[in-house]
Amino acid sequence: MTRKEFAYFFLRNKKVIFAMCVLGFLTFLAVVGPYISPYKDPLAFVGLGYQPPSKQHWLGTNTFGQDIFTQLVHGLRTSLFVGLVGGSLATVIGLLIGFVAGYRGGWIDELLMMFTNILMVIPTLALLIIIAAYLPYRGIFIQSLIIGFTAWPWTARAVRAQALSLKTREFVDLARITARRPLKIIFGEIMPNMMSYVFMVFILQFGGAILAATGLDFIGLGPTRGMSLGIMLQQATLWNAIQLGMWWWAITPGAVITLIVATLYIMNTGLDEIFNPKLREM
Amino acid sequence: MSFLVVQNLTKEYPLGLLGKEKLKAVDDVSFEIERSKIVSLIGESGSGKTTIGKLVLRLLKPTSGRIVFDGKDVFSLRKEELRDYYRRVQGVFQDPFSSFNPIYKIDRVFDMVFEEFLPEVKASERKARIEQVLVSVGLNPSQILGKYPHQLSGGQLQRILIARILLLDVELLVADEIISMLDASTRVDVLNLLGDLKKRGMSVIFITHDLSLGYYISDEALIMYRGSIVEMGDTEKVFRNPVHPYTRMLLESVPEVGKKWDLRERFTPELIGGDSASCKYYDRCPIRERHCRTAHLQMVEVEENHKVLCLKAGA
Numbered sequence: 001m002t003r004k005e006f007a008y009f010f011l012r013n014k015k016v017i018f019a020m021c022v023l024g025f026l027t028f029l030a031v032v033g034p035y036i037s038p039y040k041d042p043l044a045f046v047g048l049g050y051q052p053p054s055k056q057h058w059l060g061t062n063t064f065g066q067d068i069f070t071q072l073v074h075g076l077r078t079s080l081f082v083g084l085v086g087g088s089l090a091t092v093i094g095l096l097i098g099f100v101a102g103y104r105g106g107w108i109d110e111l112l113m114m115f116t117n118i119l120m121v122i123p124t125l126a127l128l129i130i131i132a133a134y135l136p137y138r139g140i141f142i143q144s145l146i147i148g149f150t151a152w153p154w155t156a157r158a159v160r161a162q163a164l165s166l167k168t169r170e171f172v173d174l175a176r177i178t179a180r181r182p183l184k185i186i187f188g189e190i191m192p193n194m195m196s197y198v199f200m201v202f203i204l205q206f207g208g209a210i211l212a213a214t215g216l217d218f219i220g221l222g223p224t225r226g227m228s229l230g231i232m233l234q235q236a237t238l239w240n241a242i243q244l245g246m247w248w249w250a251i252t253p254g255a256v257i258t259l260i261v262a263t264l265y266i267m268n269t270g271l272d273e274i275f276n277p278k279l280r281e282m
Numbered sequence: 283m284s285f286l287v288v289q290n291l292t293k294e295y296p297l298g299l300l301g302k303e304k305l306k307a308v309d310d311v312s313f314e315i316e317r318s319k320i321v322s323l324i325g326e327s328g329s330g331k332t333t334i335g336k337l338v339l340r341l342l343k344p345t346s347g348r349i350v351f352d353g354k355d356v357f358s359l360r361k362e363e364l365r366d367y368y369r370r371v372q373g374v375f376q377d378p379f380s381s382f383n384p385i386y387k388i389d390r391v392f393d394m395v396f397e398e399f400l401p402e403v404k405a406s407e408r409k410a411r412i413e414q415v416l417v418s419v420g421l422n423p424s425q426i427l428g429k430y431p432h433q434l435s436g437g438q439l440q441r442i443l444i445a446r447i448l449l450l451d452v453e454l455l456v457a458d459e460i461i462s463m464l465d466a467s468t469r470v471d472v473l474n475l476l477g478d479l480k481k482r483g484m485s486v487i488f489i490t491h492d493l494s495l496g497y498y499i500s501d502e503a504l505i506m507y508r509g510s511i512v513e514m515g516d517t518e519k520v521f522r523n524p525v526h527p528y529t530r531m532l533l534e535s536v537p538e539v540g541k542k543w544d545l546r547e548r549f550t551p552e553l554i555g556g557d558s559a560s561c562k563y564y565d566r567c568p569i570r571e572r573h574c575r576t577a578h579l580q581m582v583e584v585e586e587n588h589k590v591l592c593l594k595a596g597a
Contacts, residue, residue, distance in 0.1 A: 170381040174391065174443075179365040179372055179398045192385050259298050 015270030022263045030080050033073025042074040042227040060248040063239045071227050078228040079210050082144045086209030087247040090149025091202045094155025102163025120153040132221035142222045147212045155201050166190045207264035229253040284314035291347035307333045309509035322488040322496035325506030331489045335456045339373045348596050369399050372447050373456035378439035382431035415448040436463040458489045505529045508562045515588030525590040527567050539577050
């Protein structure tokens with residue numbers, strides 16, 4: 001597909017445009033939000049408790065008088081960071097392992113796939129709980145690493161399948177009889193054909209990492225310092241926000257997480273239509 | 283003078299979970315190719331003809347046996363020797379659609395040839411030479427260059443691949459079913475082009491399942507059945523005087539213009555797994571005898587430059 005064609009279909013696809021707008025807005029909020037919020041520290045007690053949204057507190061306050069909007073924008077930062085780092089890590093590891101296994105084949109393939117399958121059958125959440133529980137201090141970076149190192153197996157399997165099919169195409173043979181070096185064949189012939197797929201895998205891993213982080217936060221194994229959307233959810237549940245009718249505390253973080261992940265999925269289906277001509281709505 | 287010698291070439295693929303069973307795609311094949319000769323490799327699908335082509339192009343490693351080109355074992359070539367080998371030995375593959383990387387313009391196959399083999403040629407000269415070879419395969423350069431593979435037809439793509447060969451002074455071409463994608467009118471052009479190249483000293487391994495094409499173009503014919511060469515020799519002799527029952531069956535099954543198909547005619551199809559006899563054609567053979575099952579088979583010369591792998595040859 002030419003760049004021009006790509007731009008044409010990209011700009012015509014409503015799903016992608018919608019998703020780009022929402023994600024752009026959320027990223028903007030995460031970057032600028034902490035500066036436009038009147039309160040600097042998401043953990044500071046800045047007002048009365050139990051306050052519904054108002055001019056002083058845009059999204060109200062929680063039981064202790066902490067500002068929900070400030071918590072939300074800081075939490076959004078954390079979630080996007082975890083998604084970016086954890087998702088990238090999982091994509092890169094999955095791509096490397098899957099590609100080497102598929103391209104080299106033989107016993108290297110057997111070995112790597114055995115390793116991948118073992119990691120796949122271990123319940124990730126249980127593993128995450130154990131690892132997280134052993135670390136006395138947990139920052140969001142450590143959390144991203146843990147998520148990244150456990151989320152890659154299915155990516156590896158899918159990439160392996162792609163590499164297996166691509167390496168037997170005749171254009172690879174043609175490059176070989178043109179005396180191309182193996183590395184040039186990998187990066188010039190095979191990899192470019194996988195990029196659209198890898199890009200979509202990254203988006204799914206991005207959303208997956210955010211959800212995994214939320215799960216950990218919610219059961220109390222999130223970052224020991226700082227604020228995240230999952231921690232907000234956990235606290236809202238612990239302090240009976242729903243029973244006390246504090247909808248602004250209980251619903252907001254969950255709604256934002258849902259918005260991020262749903263948008264990513266919409267983006268993915270939209271991109272699928274762009275990369276795969278058969279799915280395009282004409 | 284033979285410049286490509288294939289000796290006892292065997293390629294096995296492991297079958298099943300533990301790979302104990304072996305599928306012999308190419309089974310102890312030996313032949314020689316002389317300069318300026320077109321040799322057609324004829325056989326049904328699965329007979330191993332494409333595998334032989336890929337082995338000659340070094341795209342697969344043989345299980346045993348050797349391929350010697352110009353006195354050197356092809357599989358011992360390294361780096362610059364290998365580059366030199368590919369400068370002299372080239373191939374055109376079966377499927378033109380998958381021979382092009384879909385994300386690049388077709389110009390890239392020419393650029394790669396210049397980058398790897400002819401880096402000294404200047405950019406301005408490159409364009410002239412590309413246009414020249416495109417014209418010689420009957421294509422209009424302005425309609426071809428700058429296009430993506432999916433914008434062109436199979437026949438056009440196939441001819442681009444042939445044009446690519448013309449950039450180099452190739453001595454041996456492995457042409458794997460290169461005609462099957464072309465329509466009848468361009469077929470003859472490409473066949474005649476191969477004939478011209480032969481006159482300039484190029485040899486061709488012409489892989490085909492089409493007997494009439496094999497007859498039309500080649501000096502020698504190798505008939506393959508399930509990985510083995512069953513009959514080989516001068517095309518004229520093999521086609522005029524087929525000895526092996528498989529070759530005879532193949533020649534009888536060619537439909538002819540002006541002759542209605544006899545519906546009473548019956549062919550024994552290939553049996554799956556009927557592999558116990560020493561002669562691979564045993565199960566389908568109309569003239570088989572008991573000792574064909576166990577006896578050791580060897581190529582027999584029926585006349586000068588015409589050999590056959592059958593115990594009953596000449597009988």
